[in-house]
Amino acid sequence: MSRDPGIWTAALLTIVVWSYLFKQNILFQAVEHLFVGIAAAHAMTVAFTNLRDTCLGPALMGDWAMTVPLLGGLLLYARFLPKISHLSRIPLAFVMGTAAAVVIRGSLGPSFIQQVAGTIIPLTSPDNVILVVGTVTTIAYFLFGRKSRSGMMDHAARLGRYIMMAAFGAAYGNTVMMRMSLLIPRIRLVFGDWLGLLP
DSSP: OOOOHHHHHHHHHHHHHHGGGTOOOHHHHHHHHHHHHHHHHHHHHHHHHHHIIIIIHHHHTTOOTTHHHHHHHHHHGGGGSGGGGGGGHHHHHHHHHHHHHHHHHHHIIIIIIHHHHHHOOOOOSHHHHHHHHHHHHHHHHTOOOTGGGSTHHHHHHHHHHHHHHHHHHHHHHHHHHHHHHHHHHHHIIIIIIITOOOO
16 A cells, blocks of 8 residues: 555545545535536636736836737726726627637538548548548438438438437547546546556
């Protein structure tokens, strides 16, 4: 068994979190609050460091350009003052507009144009055939008109449904594997580093 206080702390906190699998208890709630508190403190520390390095530091050196976003951030707190609460809408509108523009610009290329271009490929390999057939039949599944669901389109839509089920299953399996990759280090910590039961 390890004598390192850091390993003891990590292992005991891990066991307390696992205790939620049996029943919610006060120890789990205490660790939950501890985690949220540490995360909030870390976020505040990072925010203060960024504020100091990107706004206050350059402003003291004579570069006042970064004080504009600083004033915008301060205006967000105006909503707590009823007489000037309307001023908080100015930076909020700017942030929302900028975020919408970045998302639309960023998703239009990778999520739409590149995916369309990625399916316009020669059918020279089984992978390419599966990709094109899967794309076309999945699109066919979402054509819900009466005339479009007759004959060949009906078979294509049914195949598209099976392909989507396979894709959802693969995504679920990937999620399970990712969670297992988080569980295995915890098991190694408790049963290996702490108790010494694993080599």
